[in-house]
Amino acid sequence: MDGYYAFMLVATAFVLMMTVPALALFYGGMSRSKSVLNMMMMSFIAAAIVGILYVAVGWSMGFGGEGTFFANPFELFWLDGVTTDNYIYVMFQMTFAIITAALISGAVADRLKFSAWVVFLPLWAIIVYFPMAHMVFGCTDDSLICGRIGAQDYAGGTAVHINAGVAALVLVVLLGKRIGWPKDQMRPHNLTLTMLGAGMLWLGWYGFNVGSIVFGTTFDEDPDAFLAQFYSETGRTFANTTLATFAAILGWLLIERLLHGKATSLGAASGIVAGLVAITPAAGAVDIGGAVAIGAIAGAVCAWAVSLKYRLGYDDSLDVVGVHLVGGIIGTILIGLFSTSSGAGGIDGLFYGGGLGSLGDQTLGVLVAVAYSGILTAVIALAIKYTIGLRLDEEDEVNGIDLAEHGETAYDLHSGSSGGGSSLLAASTSTSSEGVKA
Amino acid sequence: MDGYYAFMLVATAFVLMMTVPALALFYGGMSRSKSVLNMMMMSFIAAAIVGILYVAVGWSMGFGGEGTFFANPFELFWLDGVTTDNYIYVMFQMTFAIITAALISGAVADRLKFSAWVVFLPLWAIIVYFPMAHMVFGCTDDSLICGRIGAQDYAGGTAVHINAGVAALVLVVLLGKRIGWPKDQMRPHNLTLTMLGAGMLWLGWYGFNVGSIVFGTTFDEDPDAFLAQFYSETGRTFANTTLATFAAILGWLLIERLLHGKATSLGAASGIVAGLVAITPAAGAVDIGGAVAIGAIAGAVCAWAVSLKYRLGYDDSLDVVGVHLVGGIIGTILIGLFSTSSGAGGIDGLFYGGGLGSLGDQTLGVLVAVAYSGILTAVIALAIKYTIGLRLDEEDEVNGIDLAEHGETAYDLHSGSSGGGSSLLAASTSTSSEGVKA
């Protein structure tokens, strides 16, 4: 099994890379040049805070034993009693907690106080994510979504994407719109970063989905069965992850072409993420036909869903709701239609002669996730709003959160005409100070 | 063999990453800021279209059985009859089809209609690449290049690089020069992207070359032989891939220094790709001495070859011909000189006392690849030219293909002097509209 183990080492590094730097770049490129650093910082700090917290209590709450909502946080506190040859599984799950929290940041661009984010992260991780991870991944008979309801979620359609998407929606409703939204132009400042980020997310997602395999037996008990499952199931999840993403790119671009007359690069990058989000819960349950269907539907629907915010008037700045909530729901529900008994869950969905049972379980799983995340995120956000406050000062928002919260600006490039790139004004200005003070 | 399998999971993800985002960045950085998004889009859409098509008929045409040019497309249609534990090998080959098609895009920068590219991709994949993959990779006794001719091509000097290079040349000849070429300045708009892309391509190339190992026995038949080959052959291909690239960087920079007085960063990035291209067919056949020689020669020759287009007057915008066609030919032919019987092919080249036999086979293989790809690409391109047309409207080309075809511009950065990066004109303009319409 050292082959599987070796893969997990890489997979875990990949999923951590999805947050730092992939997601940070994907979101950062869509931000404005005056807030790109803050956007990236929200991902970086999420890794540090949620990561350490996960080792402290996250693993224990998720995988420390029985519990409908969560297990005893102190059972395996600070990995007490966990042998180092199991650390990699802890690290792998930790990276899921990190990216889920980081995903939320896309919704609150330009206006959330950094201090509020720093306080939100640990609270949300402990109160919302860690329990959700137990309900879905730390699967015991009594864990709510996986055990009691028995909904299939291979790699986190509910725990990760729906969870983050709902939290994002709640947060922006309480946070309010950006000054000038939607009247002012708030276009992506650097689409090459966004496309780079999308590509890196895609790479990392193979760690995310393929690494989420759960074995029916230990290697020691039955090496052959273990390896057979490793080969056949990872082949399936790898192919499904890939094909769904292809289909989602086409789905998104097609709708965009129909609705707005142009197939855009941002659309392609967004389609990639939408497809990956939707296939996340279904990667093990469906065959490649189902994967293509799910991807195409997710791409098309999300391409339309990202415009909802203008109709409904919530400023989900980088479309966490339109892509992760909508995409997550699509993927989780469609399992009810496309799940095949030849898959990891061994359950047939409606289109595979399995009746409505699976569809019901999946729907229920979605509802639970939405309710749990929605209610508790609201509580946390309100608590912060009425204590230290969520919102950045108006003038700081106009001048740019990078400058206000981090004392930095992302670029010092000088115009194309500046030949040798000599520093021009930028350089001289500093001298106009008493120079560098350190 | 789960170690080998685990490596293939990573290798396949790596090779997909070579197209999205690595190649897109490498090419995008060399484009002008008004066409970078279109350049990146050509890679992204290639992945989606060629990828799905590969699963439909590509695998079957390549590996579905006998055939001089290709196997029965319907034998394994939509992977029918392929067990999921073999999916990863399908996915791995698929990523080769994707990047080969994407490589072509570098030649047609700024002026190829996006619709033409979208039509070109499936036709070219089915008519040109899938057969070529059978002739080279889907090696049966009667497959033309690998079987009948018996030319060595470890990872695709013919099927990938010569193939893409020839297609690029044919396409630009039919497409014509960009407006203002070569008089106007068409310099790379962002070399940091190009260097990033080169670095990511290099990383992915380890999946590309090292993952291309073909075993002489199955693990079940003879585990020891299987593993022994795994260790010794991957060690060789990894080292050769690395050393050839080092040598190519030095070769390119040296020639550049001699011809133009300066060793440039674009030269270093280009040398990396030239070296990787040239060692691709030879990775298994030569020893580290041969790898250094091939790399150095490829780097030096390509550094000179990229100027040919100015003499011959074809606008191969990002030098797909100068790097991939020339580099691919160099690597494939030089196997005839540097191949060693201790290598994967067990054939001695001229310099290793093997006489001219190998050199002849390699040369023949190159000629077949050039002829097959050249003729059929021409047919496809002409068909498109005289139906929907290949060329973008003049004014759109001048204003930028990003805007014309995708309704986007890549950057909204504001000048270096804009302090807090407040959106200035860019932001205000939108308000000058009725704001956002969604």
Next chain:
Amino acid sequence: MDGYYAFMLVATAFVLMMTVPALALFYGGMSRSKSVLNMMMMSFIAAAIVGILYVAVGWSMGFGGEGTFFANPFELFWLDGVTTDNYIYVMFQMTFAIITAALISGAVADRLKFSAWVVFLPLWAIIVYFPMAHMVFGCTDDSLICGRIGAQDYAGGTAVHINAGVAALVLVVLLGKRIGWPKDQMRPHNLTLTMLGAGMLWLGWYGFNVGSIVFGTTFDEDPDAFLAQFYSETGRTFANTTLATFAAILGWLLIERLLHGKATSLGAASGIVAGLVAITPAAGAVDIGGAVAIGAIAGAVCAWAVSLKYRLGYDDSLDVVGVHLVGGIIGTILIGLFSTSSGAGGIDGLFYGGGLGSLGDQTLGVLVAVAYSGILTAVIALAIKYTIGLRLDEEDEVNGIDLAEHGETAYDLHSGSSGGGSSLLAASTSTSSEGVKA
């Protein structure tokens, strides 16, 4: 063991990627837009030159046998006598040589002649790095740091970071300050590149640290012991590497917040590197508690140390001293306090009841590394200074080293207000020449 082997294939590719492009981006983003290409080139060329040299004599000097300072360079010259199934271990060590040399480049930004760098690299590799690698990694009873002193250094706190940091310090002292430093503003020109680079470095570092496992037995001798160590030790090193980095981010941002009132994105990126540097030597020796402590201390101390150059007046442009020398020393010394006998070295540090012995050994190891690298780097740098010279011509430095040494400028972006990104002045200028000459 093919699982371990498969991991080494990936790990080696990862560590090479740390230099090209990760470090190049991390440093490049911190440079000014007129010198980013030269900064990136210094990493690219380091890979090519040091890489080939390592295969020639590096491996032999490091691992070719006995020796206090180095082994016989010709014992395994050009890998003579090394079987290809051992190549990957050669390649892995080679990537360490490459990045160590490349790390130095951050200190000499904007002003070191490219020719001087090209001459410095081979001399420094042979005279300083290869021996240092023998003293630390090519561990024989008589190799100085690892053997005689018996200092613990898991992945290169001494050989890599202290070594590069000291070399950087020596070099900048001999090279002198940049024109205008510290009075003029020399701010990072593109922090998104720096954050991307930091993220990619982090990913690669898992190859760097986790891949540095040294087995107590061969697989053939004792498979179970081999695999047991693989699982338990890589779990430890992976977790330690991760947690130390999290802690360092928080440590750096906290100090920054206290000293300057703001937690910056550059601080987060720098904290990542500081944490990774400090845990490099300690990854195998400490438990997760120790890892967090080392990371937090390193992040906090380095955040303060990067200001030393302003007080002491040496222009360590991108803080190679403040991050790598200081971080390397912290990590290496703290092993003396936090080392646990349950770890890879089996040694208890002061806080684990092991007394002062370990602390003494670690300190001695640091002193030897500082002395060896300092003295010999000075000799090399002086030799170059008084022959071909180290320093770029004044006017060239003002106009930008990219233009002077490489005849390039990194960007041609045009101001945000230029709508379709039409080339404006940049484009027209070239026509003002006799157009392109090729």
Next chain:
Amino acid sequence: MKLVTAVIKPHKWEDVREALETFGVAGMTVSEVSGYGRQKGHTEVYRGAEYDIALVPKIRIEIVTDDADADDVVGIIVKTAQTGRIGDGKVWVSPVDTVVRVRTGEQDASAL
């Protein structure tokens, strides 16, 4: 003819443009500039090094008008761009001998 040159705060540009349009100004030329004056800049920090940025971003508007309209144009700009806070900018009027519309070669009044 007159040339009215205005240097204003970036976020006011849009309002100014609308006001001028309403008044009947058919066109103008705009550029991003940096201002130096009473309004102070800001401080940035990179690895502990603090930089004072003295310049502040401004928008520069150039409008060629009839002598008759010049004062109104100035008035409109001052009214619309005014926030009352330091750094609102300046507007100055200078004489223009003649203006030509490139497309047609029309001169002066008819060129606007």
Next chain:
Amino acid sequence: MKLVTAVIKPHKWEDVREALETFGVAGMTVSEVSGYGRQKGHTEVYRGAEYDIALVPKIRIEIVTDDADADDVVGIIVKTAQTGRIGDGKVWVSPVDTVVRVRTGEQDASAL
């Protein structure tokens, strides 16, 4: 002395520069600006949000000349930059009291 200020379409800049050089203009100062006028901008789409960009990129040329040459310079610019399509730009002439060459301190005619 006179100051000729021209706002033209970017892709015409090079022809104008050449024409002026031929005429004998020894130097000029150029900048990238944004124009607002009859010529309409374009629309961009990001995730379904459509933005109308009203400003169009222009090149602004400043040339200080002798009173004698001013009209010729204007004429050359108008002739060369003309495409006949909306948005060709404007050229205006304004009086200059004096011009100095920084390098030498030379004044007026001899400063050019």
Next chain:
Amino acid sequence: MKLVTAVIKPHKWEDVREALETFGVAGMTVSEVSGYGRQKGHTEVYRGAEYDIALVPKIRIEIVTDDADADDVVGIIVKTAQTGRIGDGKVWVSPVDTVVRVRTGEQDASAL
């Protein structure tokens, strides 16, 4: 009132700003421009293609002053920006009818 426009070498901007500040100039407007003239540009090489860049980066400074101060301001700029090497730039003075401070509406002298 007068408008002093100076086009200088970028690295001289800071000295000029300081000299003007010392003299008592309270504000100015600055922009990055490209200069064309005797000073030649440079050559860049990309994959063997050599590009001659004719334009050189310059800083453009605009200062509205009292008639009285105009000559001194010009003098200071010329003195400070001078390197004696080709490309030092130009300074020209042109008449201004009136200048207004947007914040207060103050006019002319009191607007500066």
